[in-house]
Amino acid sequence: xxxxxxxxxxTNSLVAVVMGGRARCLLDDDGHAILPSAxxxxxxxxxxxxxxxxxxxxxxxxxxxxxxxxxxxxxDEARAEAAQLHYELAPPDDAAEEKxxxxxxxxxxxxxxxxxxxxxxxxxxxAEECLLGGVGGAVITVPAYFDDAQRQATRDAGxxxxxxxxxxLNEPTAAAIAYGLQERSQGTFAIYDLGGGxxxxxxxxxxxxxxxxxxxxxxxxxxGDDFDRLIAERLLQAxxxxxxxxxxxxxxxxxxxxxxxxxxxxxxxxxxxxxxEVTAALTLTRAELDTLIRxxxxxxLSACKQALSDAQxxxxxxxGVVLVGGSTRVPLVRQVVQEFFGRPxxxxxxxxxxxxxxxxxxxxxxxxxxxxxxxxxxxDVVPLSLGLETMGGVVEKLIWRCSPIPSSASQTFTTxxxxxxxxxxxxxxxxREMARDNRSLARFKLGGIPPMPAGLPRVEVQFMVxxxxxxxxxxxxxxxxxxxxxEVVPSYGLTDEQIEEMLETSIDAAETDVDERLxxxxxVEADQILRAVEKALASDAALVQEDELSRIxxxxxxxxxxxxxxxxxxxxxxxxxxxxxxxxxAQRRIERDLQLALQGQSALEVAERLDRSTI
Amino acid sequence: xxxNLTNAAVERINELxxxxxxxxxxxxxxxRGGGCSGLSYVLDFVETPEPKDKIFDLNGVKVVVDRKSYLxxxxxxxxxxxxxxxxxxxxxxxxxxxxxxxxxxFSV
Numbered sequence: 001x002x003x004x005x006x007x008x009x010x011t012n013s014l015v016a017v018v019m020g021g022r023a024r025c026l027l028d029d030d031g032h033a034i035l036p037s038a039x040x041x042x043x044x045x046x047x048x049x050x051x052x053x054x055x056x057x058x059x060x061x062x063x064x065x066x067x068x069x070x071x072x073x074x075x076d077e078a079r080a081e082a083a084q085l086h087y088e089l090a091p092p093d094d095a096a097e098e099k100x101x102x103x104x105x106x107x108x109x110x111x112x113x114x115x116x117x118x119x120x121x122x123x124x125x126x127a128e129e130c131l132l133g134g135v136g137g138a139v140i141t142v143p144a145y146f147d148d149a150q151r152q153a154t155r156d157a158g159x160x161x162x163x164x165x166x167x168x169l170n171e172p173t174a175a176a177i178a179y180g181l182q183e184r185s186q187g188t189f190a191i192y193d194l195g196g197g198x199x200x201x202x203x204x205x206x207x208x209x210x211x212x213x214x215x216x217x218x219x220x221x222x223x224g225d226d227f228d229r230l231i232a233e234r235l236l237q238a239x240x241x242x243x244x245x246x247x248x249x250x251x252x253x254x255x256x257x258x259x260x261x262x263x264x265x266x267x268x269x270x271x272x273x274x275x276x277e278v279t280a281a282l283t284l285t286r287a288e289l290d291t292l293i294r295x296x297x298x299x300x301l302s303a304c305k306q307a308l309s310d311a312q313x314x315x316x317x318x319x320g321v322v323l324v325g326g327s328t329r330v331p332l333v334r335q336v337v338q339e340f341f342g343r344p345x346x347x348x349x350x351x352x353x354x355x356x357x358x359x360x361x362x363x364x365x366x367x368x369x370x371x372x373x374x375x376x377x378x379x380d381v382v383p384l385s386l387g388l389e390t391m392g393g394v395v396e397k398l399i400w401r402c403s404p405i406p407s408s409a410s411q412t413f414t415t416x417x418x419x420x421x422x423x424x425x426x427x428x429x430x431x432r433e434m435a436r437d438n439r440s441l442a443r444f445k446l447g448g449i450p451p452m453p454a455g456l457p458r459v460e461v462q463f464m465v466x467x468x469x470x471x472x473x474x475x476x477x478x479x480x481x482x483x484x485x486x487e488v489v490p491s492y493g494l495t496d497e498q499i500e501e502m503l504e505t506s507i508d509a510a511e512t513d514v515d516e517r518l519x520x521x522x523x524v525e526a527d528q529i530l531r532a533v534e535k536a537l538a539s540d541a542a543l544v545q546e547d548e549l550s551r552i553x554x555x556x557x558x559x560x561x562x563x564x565x566x567x568x569x570x571x572x573x574x575x576x577x578x579x580x581x582x583x584x585x586a587q588r589r590i591e592r593d594l595q596l597a598l599q600g601q602s603a604l605e606v607a608e609r610l611d612r613s614t615i
Numbered sequence: 616x617x618x619n620l621t622n623a624a625v626e627r628i629n630e631l632x633x634x635x636x637x638x639x640x641x642x643x644x645x646x647r648g649g650g651c652s653g654l655s656y657v658l659d660f661v662e663t664p665e666p667k668d669k670i671f672d673l674n675g676v677k678v679v680v681d682r683k684s685y686l687x688x689x690x691x692x693x694x695x696x697x698x699x700x701x702x703x704x705x706x707x708x709x710x711x712x713x714x715x716x717x718x719x720x721f722s723v
Contacts, residue, residue, distance in 0.1 A: 017635075020662035024636040031633070130635045133659040 001136035003166065003367045004127045005359025007174070008116060008140055008154065010068040011196035011223075013037050014353060015123040016360035017131065023178070023360040025353045026130045033353055035126075038065045039118045041105045048122040060086060062106050066197065069220070070101045070112040071157075072150035113157045120161035137166035139363040141355050144170040144202045144216045147383065147499070148441075148488060151469045166366050168468045172202035173211045174358030175324045179346050182209050188317060190307070192337055192345065193324035194300060197223040201304050203311040203318075215310035217303040222296060224260070224327035230292045231256035231284065235271055239280030248276035255280075263289050264329050290332045297336050304340060321345040326352045382407065383499050386463055386471060389426035389435035391416050392520035398463040401431060401503075405469055410462035412478075416528075418454050422447040425461060427473050427488060431506030433517035439502070446475040446484040454528075515568070522571040523563055529575055530556065533582055536589060543588045551581050618644065618680065619692040620673045624704065627695040628676050635660065641670075641677045644693070645684040654687060656706050 005023070007014045012034040016025045025033035032050070040052035040063040052063055066085055070078050075089060078101040082089050090102035090109050102109040120140075127135045140163075142154050151168050158165035172191035176182065181189055186207050193200040200218035204211045232252035236244050244252060255273035262269040268285045308315060321341045327333060328351045338344050349357060382405060387397035390413065398409040415423065423446050430438030449457050458478040465471050474485035506513070533556065537544065544552070555578045562570035620628070632638050640660040647657050664670055664679040671678045680688060692707040 019635065019637050019640070019660070027634045027636065029634075126634075130631055132631075133657075 001134045001367075002127075002131050003136045003360075003363035004124075004131075004138050005169075005174070005356055005361065005363045006120065006123055006138055006140045006163075007171070007353075007356035007359060008068065008119065008142075008157075009037055009195065009355075010066050010198055011037055012352065013119050013123060014356035015127050016353065016356040017127065018360050018364035023357040023364070025356055026126050028126065033350075033356075035119065035122055036065075037068065037119050038063060039067070039115050040064075041108065041110070046118050048118050061088070064103065064105065064110075064115050067103075067112045067115040070103070071116065072147070072153035073101055073112075075101055113153050113160060116154070116157035117160035120157055120163060124161055124163055135163075136367060137164040137363065139167050139169050139359045139366065140165060141171045141174045141359050142168050143200060144172050144213045145200075145218075145499075148469055148471060155468055155470070165468075166363060169359055169362050170202075170211075170213060171324070171355050172200070172204055172213065172216075172322075174355045174362065175322045176204055176206070176211060176358070177361050178349055178354045178358035179320075179322055181320060181322075182206060182211065184319075185209075187319035188214070188311075188313065190304070190318045190321045190341060191324060192300070192304070192321060192328065193218075194327040194333060195223050195325040196225050196327070197221065199223060199300050199303065201300070201307045203307050203313065214313075215307045217307035217310065219299060219303060222299060223325075224257075224330075226296055227260055227289075227293050227327065227330065228253050228256040230296075231259055231271075231289070234284070234292065235273065235280050235282050236275065238282045239275055239278050241275055241278055241280070244275060248278075251275050252280070259284050260289065260330065264331060286331065293330070293332060297333055300333075301336065301340055315341045318343075322354070323347045323351050324354050382465060382469070384429045384439075384502060385431055386427070386429055386441075386465070387438075388461060388473075389428060391524045393435045394517050394520050394524075395428055395430075395433055395435050395438060398461070399465060403465075405465050406467045408462060408464040410460055413459045413461060414455050415449065415452070415457050415459075416454055416524075417531075419451040420454065420457075421449045421451055423449070423459055423475070425473065425475050425484075425486075427471070427486070430502050432502075432509065433513035434520075437505075437509070437513070441471070441488045442473070442486050444473075444475075444484060444486045446477060446482065448480065448482045449477050450480060454531075519566060519568040519571075522568050522575070526559055526563055526571050526575045529578055530559065533578065536582075536585070540585075540589055540592075543592065544585055548581075548585065552578070552585070555581055617690070618671050618673065618678055618688065619690075620676060620678070621692065621694040622674075623695040624693045625674045625676050627704075632660070637662070641679045644678055644680050644688060644691070646687045656688070656704075658704060 002017050002019075005016045014025050014033055014035065016023050027033055028035065028049070035049040036053050038049065038052040040047045040059055042062065064087070069081050069085070078089060082103075088104040090104055101112055103112070103115070124135060124138075138158060140154055140158055142151055146154070154168060155165050171193065175191050175193070176189055181187065184206060189204045189206065191202045191204060193202070198218065198220050199222040200216060202216045203214040205214050232249070232255070235252050235256060241248060251273050252275055255271050259269050259271045263284065263286050266286070268283060271280070271282045271284060273280045318341050321337060321343065323334070323337070323345045328337075328347070334345065334347065382399055382401060382403045385397045385401040386399040387395045390396045396411065398411055399407050413423070424443060425446065426435060426443045427441045428435050428438040429441050432438050446459060449459070460476045460478060462474045462476070463471065464474070471488040472485060473488065474483060476483045533552065537549075537552070555574060559571065559574040559578055562574055628642055632640055637660060640662055641664055643657075643659045643661045645657045646654045661679065665681060667682050668679040669682065669685050687710060688708060690709045694705045694707065696702065696705055
């Protein structure tokens, strides 16, 4: 059994395996390593890859491409994207259904997970054919910026395809592994990934053989297809074709792509294309191509600057640059990247295959019988803190932002009112101090707590983020062992920009947030003292002296009005004062209880009892 | 006696080596316990033979068999069939006293 590595891409997908200590991509019947990430639904079944793209224009309504853009997203988030891709989304339905994107394909509705599963199935079949010994587990790559929902969706697609998903691996990390960068003791690397339709730049830090993603930036709508479009426009212009559509436009795009490829090695190329009625001919030089695409290439550099500034690094602090994605074959791109980072990039491995190759190497290592010498430890980090809502709406963070994955933490909580038999666990994500300002991930209840005075039950809450970044929250009541848990599959995703925005607002709001948190905490504490005092006064009024009572009541009144006025300092001071003025009363109650307990018992019994109570 | 490959099997093995990008690999034929008739055939691609393996060159396809397995597969012909019911490698083994209908396992 061999483990496989899969690059599940927006435009193309690949599968690779380590054989004889070297990772190789598996090819299709025609010798292609890539499988276009395209699925066509027909009456007879599904067609995947090149076959789905053949005459895609004739089956536009039933051929789905770029479905990765919808993984783990909600209907609302998907609408703008869907319009661009000419997707038809399912008609608005009830609220629950709105959470998952469903795409109308002819008569049926499919989810992005189902479509991705078809692509994965095709790759799995390719692997099964080539590996006579059978397919073991799979490592699937995902963009570094994928959030929990998007990762979970990818994992689900793998399961649906019948794959044993060992791990999800960040694409830039996979590329770094492919070049064996983990074998260095440490370093900071930039992974420049320019594909057909997306651009990603990731800054990774390697420490003790472990990669951490320091920052990511990019443009979800910038890639080689945009280069083609510019060349096609030039061609149509030269041929005097205005407002080309359908077949003519496609022919122009195909000719443009061929010209772009030719100019990777040649200084000049002849384009001849039949654009509908018109025959177009154009000579394009490398210099002309460079001028055409320069603005687009410059946009990738702005993203590089952004990523570096987020990581608080300068280009000279980068120890290596890795090129990923077919569009990095364009000479101008290489030249510009080299100039920007001041060093020649790693480019020996086919940039289309490098991510799949890294994934295969990681899959091989996870098999435990690795053919590769060096063990690689991988570390990804939690992008936003994870915590839960406590009394008064304050957030208690259990796993902090930038904690390495996998990660776990637990903390013990208790009840707030007497006889409380259930606690509600509200799991939130974000950096803000108040739960309402963060992203709500899940709510669940732990019931069946035996009725006890407030503060006695012990509920241990454990947060666990597994290697795939999926969060499991478990609540356990310590006396009864009663347990309740939830695996968080967030129903909608967060974009990179949203994460960035959440971080920024948390910084902007830091001061007011902390003030509010301290106020709420002071109020919760004051509330607890007030409850206790009132309860004691009601049951043991006889133990209070008159003047003592009026002193206590005066402080109670002051404290309540301070709480109404939201004056934190005053609340804290008065809470302390209330504690002080009630101390003699509390002392008398304890002595009275002790007397009652001792009545009619032998010294031995009392000793035993005291012993037990100290356990 | 030796191992034999039909033309269809040679063609298929070469095709798979191409797809795997492992043109220099050996095809390993072996047997292991299991399957409906007691012993099963096992095929795999390997980069290098083990020291005591038997090595055959059959129409350009290098086949290796470990010595223990060879006791059970000596004389076997490997064919490749594409059919409605089943597509895959088939084994004709003169030593096998009984085989199951799927042709993947046998007894001696």
